[in-house]
Amino acid sequence: MPTATSRPRAAARRAPARAGAGAGPAAYSVDAVLFTVVDGDLGVALVRATPGPGGERPRERWTLPFAAGAPDEPLQAAAAAVAEEVLGGPPAWMEQVGAFGDGRRHPAPAPLSVAYVGLVPDGFELPGDEGGAEFHALASLPAVPPRQKAMIDAAAAHVRGRVGQAPVAFRLLPPTFTLSELQVIYELLLGRRLHKASFRRSLQSARIVEPTEVWRSEGRGRPAQLFRHALKRKRPAARGLRFD
Amino acid sequence: MPTATSRPRAAARRAPARAGAGAGPAAYSVDAVLFTVVDGDLGVALVRATPGPGGERPRERWTLPFAAGAPDEPLQAAAAAVAEEVLGGPPAWMEQVGAFGDGRRHPAPAPLSVAYVGLVPDGFELPGDEGGAEFHALASLPAVPPRQKAMIDAAAAHVRGRVGQAPVAFRLLPPTFTLSELQVIYELLLGRRLHKASFRRSLQSARIVEPTEVWRSEGRGRPAQLFRHALKRKRPAARGLRFD
DNA sequence: TCAATAGTGTCTGTTAGACATTATGGA
DNA sequence: TCCATAATGTCTAACAGACACTATTGA
Numbered sequence: 001m002p003t004a005t006s007r008p009r010a011a012a013r014r015a016p017a018r019a020g021a022g023a024g025p026a027a028y029s030v031d032a033v034l035f036t037v038v039d040g041d042l043g044v045a046l047v048r049a050t051p052g053p054g055g056e057r058p059r060e061r062w063t064l065p066f067a068a069g070a071p072d073e074p075l076q077a078a079a080a081a082v083a084e085e086v087l088g089g090p091p092a093w094m095e096q097v098g099a100f101g102d103g104r105r106h107p108a109p110a111p112l113s114v115a116y117v118g119l120v121p122d123g124f125e126l127p128g129d130e131g132g133a134e135f136h137a138l139a140s141l142p143a144v145p146p147r148q149k150a151m152i153d154a155a156a157a158h159v160r161g162r163v164g165q166a167p168v169a170f171r172l173l174p175p176t177f178t179l180s181e182l183q184v185i186y187e188l189l190l191g192r193r194l195h196k197a198s199f200r201r202s203l204q205s206a207r208i209v210e211p212t213e214v215w216r217s218e219g220r221g222r223p224a225q226l227f228r229h230a231l232k233r234k235r236p237a238a239r240g241l242r243f244d
Numbered sequence: 245m246p247t248a249t250s251r252p253r254a255a256a257r258r259a260p261a262r263a264g265a266g267a268g269p270a271a272y273s274v275d276a277v278l279f280t281v282v283d284g285d286l287g288v289a290l291v292r293a294t295p296g297p298g299g300e301r302p303r304e305r306w307t308l309p310f311a312a313g314a315p316d317e318p319l320q321a322a323a324a325a326v327a328e329e330v331l332g333g334p335p336a337w338m339e340q341v342g343a344f345g346d347g348r349r350h351p352a353p354a355p356l357s358v359a360y361v362g363l364v365p366d367g368f369e370l371p372g373d374e375g376g377a378e379f380h381a382l383a384s385l386p387a388v389p390p391r392q393k394a395m396i397d398a399a400a401a402h403v404r405g406r407v408g409q410a411p412v413a414f415r416l417l418p419p420t421f422t423l424s425e426l427q428v429i430y431e432l433l434l435g436r437r438l439h440k441a442s443f444r445r446s447l448q449s450a451r452i453v454e455p456t457e458v459w460r461s462e463g464r465g466r467p468a469q470l471f472r473h474a475l476k477r478k479r480p481a482a483r484g485l486r487f488d
Numbered sequence: 489t490c491a492a493t494a495g496t497g498t499c500t501g502t503t504a505g506a507c508a509t510t511a512t513g514g515a
Numbered sequence: 516t517c518c519a520t521a522a523t524g525t526c527t528a529a530c531a532g533a534c535a536c537t538a539t540t541g542a
Contacts (some may be wrong), residue, residue: 264506302489417514422494424493424494424497440494440495441495441496441497444495444496449512462493463492463493464492464493465491465492465493465494466492466493466494466495467494468494468495469494470493
């Protein structure tokens with residue numbers, strides 16, 4: 001029987017996590033889909049799966065980090081704990097993706113999994129301790145249990161769908177960045193090229209970035225001014241209606 | 245132990261549903277938030293809560309329809325079964341809202357609930373049998389268990405957020421409708437008035453409705469042409485980028 | 489006839505996207 | 516100097532919203 005105050009944080013990190021917190025198999029798992037930018041694409045943090053009790057499986061296998069759900073722990077807190085276990089700190093942003101409960105296979109002995117998506121700034125270094133978490137580009141993803149594969153797909157769609165509503169792009173970048181870097185992130189998330197001048201006009205009219213005094217020169221070409229994310233003010237009364 | 249082929253459909257409908265399908269309390273519940281239009285506002289289907297074993301509770305209490313989750317049943321199918329139990333048929337549209345697992349109270353003895361939102365056309369009549377489901381306008385909602393109240397709020401936000409991506413407005417209307425009726429639905433969902441001519445231009449350019457040969461005269465005024473929802477064709481290459 | 493609602497045509501301000509030009513540093 | 520990139524000004528087509536007008540019914 002778990003106490004109400006101790007969080008089962010040690011349950012995260014590695015694959016077949018402790019089942020439940022005492023009695024019988026866990027009712028559900030909480031899985032974290034942690035994205036960052038890996039050479040121009042989204043990348044997701046995976047941990048090495050421990051081989052089953054039988055000891056077979058010569059091939060290397062990976063899973064999302066997850067933990068068994070504890071009945072008395074809020075879902076968001078559980079997901080944050082799973083993420084912290086992998087990252088060494090909290091992700092820059094986190095949101096629930098949904099519940100996944102078809103019959104597809106999952107490393108936890110639970111019929112239901114709740115997925116959360118988190119964002120990590122580009123350039124972040126995973127703590128390289130024994131846990132062995134690594135970022136893998138979505139384009140070249142290793143084999144992952146099918147239920148977790150569905151979570152990764154849904155998480156990517158979730159993040160892409162929230163561009164423009166949530167500061168998603170900014171959480172994939174360090175605190176200061178050039179507008180060209182920001183545009184690359186937006187193009188990655190939206191899946192299409194954007195017009196440079198138009199993109200900057202949109203940013204300016206929404207007052208969503210503010211310039212710093214710092215300029216950065218990278219290789220050849222004119223140096224770029226660094227910007228930071230500006231807190232959103234009152235909403236400018238959305239015009240129009242787009243059917244999409 | 246439930247068999248893989250029999251769905252526990254009888255578990256829906258009334259409040260403290262059968263816990264699980266045999267052994268111990270259910271791991272999670274599946275709840276349906278069924279919306280329709282009730283005098284100019286969204287309305288949600290509620291069922292009368294059965295009083296607890298103690299028999300107290302003189303005040304009338306309501307809950308969302310729900311069922312105990314069965315490990316071998318896909319979530320969407322479970323939610324559809326719950327909805328069918330209340331409506332006598334499937335809802336016009338259904339989508340998952342998310343998992344709710346903070347410590348808030350829920351009529352099921354489960355720490356976790358998965359909410360689905362469904363839409364029912366305006367004018368639909370609930371089968372008035374002993375179950376006693378009724379639509380209640382969101383503006384005048386009776387007391388509902390707190391976790392279910394959170395689900396209702398999230399479901400309304402979910403539907404509002406998917407206007408323009410999914411045929412949400414059309415599922416709140418009968419198969420044929422006037423453009424004025426459609427505009428009222430959009431205004432209800434978006435929470436703001438729309439410009440009549442501009443609204444119709446948007447519909448026309450998106451080819452999202454098609455006219456029928458039928459005109460309907462309701463009381464005074466010029467009769468209105470009836471339209472039906474047109475299946476969406478190729479996406480017209482979304483222009484622009486709005487920060488909101 | 490008047491009131492009420494449906495449906496359209498025209499005008500205007502805003503803006504996304506195209507294009508061109510200037511600015512600034514590295515090679 | 517040439518080249519690559521940043522930053523910005525100008526033009527145009529598209530479009531949201533305002534306004535006005537016509538059309539068609541019931542009272």
